[in-house]
Amino acid sequence: MRFAEWGELAFHRWLAARFGAGFSGAGFGDDAALLKSGNTRVAVTTDAVVEGVHFRRDWFSWAEIGRRAVYGCLSDLAAVCAQPLALLLSLGVPEDLSAAAVRAFTNAVAQTAAEYGARLAGGDTTQSKGFFADLVAVGETKQPWLRSGAQIGDALVVTGALGAPTAAIALLEKGQRPAARWRALRNRLAAPRPRIIEAQALACLPVHAALDISDGLLLDASRLAAASGLRAEIRADLIPLADGVAEAARALGRPELEFAAGGGEEYELLIALAAEQVPTARQKLAVLNCPLTVVGHVVEGSGAVLLDSRGVCIRLPTTGWEHYGGRPQAG
Amino acid sequence: MRFAEWGELAFHRWLAARFGAGFSGAGFGDDAALLKSGNTRVAVTTDAVVEGVHFRRDWFSWAEIGRRAVYGCLSDLAAVCAQPLALLLSLGVPEDLSAAAVRAFTNAVAQTAAEYGARLAGGDTTQSKGFFADLVAVGETKQPWLRSGAQIGDALVVTGALGAPTAAIALLEKGQRPAARWRALRNRLAAPRPRIIEAQALACLPVHAALDISDGLLLDASRLAAASGLRAEIRADLIPLADGVAEAARALGRPELEFAAGGGEEYELLIALAAEQVPTARQKLAVLNCPLTVVGHVVEGSGAVLLDSRGVCIRLPTTGWEHYGGRPQAG
Numbered sequence: 001m002r003f004a005e006w007g008e009l010a011f012h013r014w015l016a017a018r019f020g021a022g023f024s025g026a027g028f029g030d031d032a033a034l035l036k037s038g039n040t041r042v043a044v045t046t047d048a049v050v051e052g053v054h055f056r057r058d059w060f061s062w063a064e065i066g067r068r069a070v071y072g073c074l075s076d077l078a079a080v081c082a083q084p085l086a087l088l089l090s091l092g093v094p095e096d097l098s099a100a101a102v103r104a105f106t107n108a109v110a111q112t113a114a115e116y117g118a119r120l121a122g123g124d125t126t127q128s129k130g131f132f133a134d135l136v137a138v139g140e141t142k143q144p145w146l147r148s149g150a151q152i153g154d155a156l157v158v159t160g161a162l163g164a165p166t167a168a169i170a171l172l173e174k175g176q177r178p179a180a181r182w183r184a185l186r187n188r189l190a191a192p193r194p195r196i197i198e199a200q201a202l203a204c205l206p207v208h209a210a211l212d213i214s215d216g217l218l219l220d221a222s223r224l225a226a227a228s229g230l231r232a233e234i235r236a237d238l239i240p241l242a243d244g245v246a247e248a249a250r251a252l253g254r255p256e257l258e259f260a261a262g263g264g265e266e267y268e269l270l271i272a273l274a275a276e277q278v279p280t281a282r283q284k285l286a287v288l289n290c291p292l293t294v295v296g297h298v299v300e301g302s303g304a305v306l307l308d309s310r311g312v313c314i315r316l317p318t319t320g321w322e323h324y325g326g327r328p329q330a331g
Numbered sequence: 332m333r334f335a336e337w338g339e340l341a342f343h344r345w346l347a348a349r350f351g352a353g354f355s356g357a358g359f360g361d362d363a364a365l366l367k368s369g370n371t372r373v374a375v376t377t378d379a380v381v382e383g384v385h386f387r388r389d390w391f392s393w394a395e396i397g398r399r400a401v402y403g404c405l406s407d408l409a410a411v412c413a414q415p416l417a418l419l420l421s422l423g424v425p426e427d428l429s430a431a432a433v434r435a436f437t438n439a440v441a442q443t444a445a446e447y448g449a450r451l452a453g454g455d456t457t458q459s460k461g462f463f464a465d466l467v468a469v470g471e472t473k474q475p476w477l478r479s480g481a482q483i484g485d486a487l488v489v490t491g492a493l494g495a496p497t498a499a500i501a502l503l504e505k506g507q508r509p510a511a512r513w514r515a516l517r518n519r520l521a522a523p524r525p526r527i528i529e530a531q532a533l534a535c536l537p538v539h540a541a542l543d544i545s546d547g548l549l550l551d552a553s554r555l556a557a558a559s560g561l562r563a564e565i566r567a568d569l570i571p572l573a574d575g576v577a578e579a580a581r582a583l584g585r586p587e588l589e590f591a592a593g594g595g596e597e598y599e600l601l602i603a604l605a606a607e608q609v610p611t612a613r614q615k616l617a618v619l620n621c622p623l624t625v626v627g628h629v630v631e632g633s634g635a636v637l638l639d640s641r642g643v644c645i646r647l648p649t650t651g652w653e654h655y656g657g658r659p660q661a662g
Contacts, residue, residue: 003424
């Protein structure tokens with residue numbers, strides 16, 4: 001059977017069965033591998049970026065591609081509440097790529113890492129048919145957040161506002177690039193800010209479970225729920241919409257929920273914590289100009305559901321994202 | 332300018348100038364990035380393996396490809412005297428690859444990591460035009476070995492015997508696969524054993540500098556020399572030849588030195604230490620069935636030279652290995 005037929009999801013299931021809960025970062029397990037060394041916990045995560053799969057050259061500059069790659073990788077450290085230490089970069093460079101492109105990419109990686117206190121500490125370079133970059137982020141954490149640990153009655157909160165990255169992709173796919181009115185959406189796609197500082201600000205609170213929204217709120221909520229052995233109920237009307245998403249959804253003739261609940265590459269945090277902790281958490285993030293919104297609750301059961309304000313279940317046409325074929329993964 | 336024209340070496344020089352001595356694992360810097368966290372030093376290294384560049388499917392099984400990838404990565408931990416903790420695996424899988432191949436590869440990676448005390452702790456999967464795997468090895472070390480630190484008068488010693496991997500490649504390229512007489516050479520290429528345990532056995536000795544021979548003894552000696560601000564003199568007649576290399580060189584009509592001094596993928600250690608420590612070091616490795624041979628000395632000056640028994644300089648046709656074009660890098 002071809003790998004593409006078997007599917008990435010099946011591969012992840014196989015990995016989970018084969019390597020157990022200790023395996024992280026492939027749609028199950030925690031966002032980063034957590035290793036004990038001496039008196040610290042080291043968090044390590046790896047994130048591959050492939051031309052044609054994760055980016056298109058006509059959409060982004062090489063500096064933007066480099067920055068986005070770092071953001072995606074650091075977001076996994078934010079998800080386990082780790083402070084970045086270092087970044088490593090493995091590059092696969094096709095023969096015809098310009099030296100200037102490689103320098104622009106690498107400079108952007110190093111600069112972005114430095115903004116978050118991490119240094120570019122090493123890597124590898126090789127020839128390759130298509131461009132790829134594999135980024136490794138290493139961080140340290142005293143008290144890592146896991147996906148498991150959510151408790152019945154916990155509030156599910158998200159940082160920031162959702163929907164912009166996939167709305168921007170949908171617009172770009174329709175060739176809507178230059179329009180000034182979509183610029184904010186595009187910028188959100190090009191530069192999702194990993195919530196490193198925000199996670200550190202919440203480190204003193206009793207967070208029960210967390211992850212970053214990389215494949216869509218609903219799919220990632222189902223992962224948190226599965227790891228915790230519970231059910232996530234998301235209220236569609238509570239999901240904070242990023243600026244421009246409603247307008248873009250109208251222009252595209254698609255429901256805004258598709259972007260806000262089903263859209264990936266958000267790199268916002270989804271956190272489960274006791275409802276009475278929400279005001280304190282909100283206060284701590286307000287100083288950092290980061291909104292925190294309750295989008296649902298943890299209840300007994302399994303899976304993740306999207307409910308309207310009357311508690312009726314809403315089904316999205318597709319939820320979440322898979323590299324091979326884009327089949328629905330949860331709902 | 333195309334990246335291929337600029338060259339990997341030029342890119343490494345640019346990286347060195349841009350990111351300084353702290354950048355590791357791209358032909359300069361140390362073999363692994365060394366990070367301080369709490370009371371431990373964490374060593375992290377990343378190694379990309381690309382189809383058509385690092386392996387050919389008709390030469391190796393997928394299990395062998397997986398094992399080799401791990402060996403190459405763990406060898407970088409051995410080079411800094413680190414004990415493996417965990418491995419992460421980023422996979423780029425082309426659509427037409429079989430699911431069985433991906434499972435065989437991943438199983439081999441996990442099993443090999445386990446043999447060296449490391450667990451497969453995470454990773455990433457993505458679609459890609461050609462197959463690639465980026466392996467991340469994380470280890471811990473109390474007293475890391477660096478490339479810098481060699482002293483005038485130090486003996487340069489190597490573990491094991493050299494020449495087999497590139498002799499095997501030369502034979503494979505001539506289609507000499509099945510011949511039983513070359514089987515030992517091929518096995519040495521398919522399964523280079525990283526010197527993890529050997530490095531740990533030497534951890535109590537005052538090793539001044541070390542690296543693993545991944546791009547050829549002479550080129551890697553020049554890297555150790557450059558990092559230490561000194562000169563490496565290698566005596567060609569002292570280099571320990573792996574079994575079958577002399578015979579293969581004769582059959583191929585090429586000088587055996589080309590394989591033993593210029594051939595990469597050895598994954599043996601090159602170590603600089605005080606000459607009076609050599610007997611103790613040799614004794615410690617003898618228990619592990621690992622020979623240790625003095626191949627030269629560290630002297631004042633710069634670069635690395637290959638000398639015959641009378642002290643006359645020998646030039647190799649090519650020394651060391653670059654992904655783009657294979658130009659000589661040292662001599």
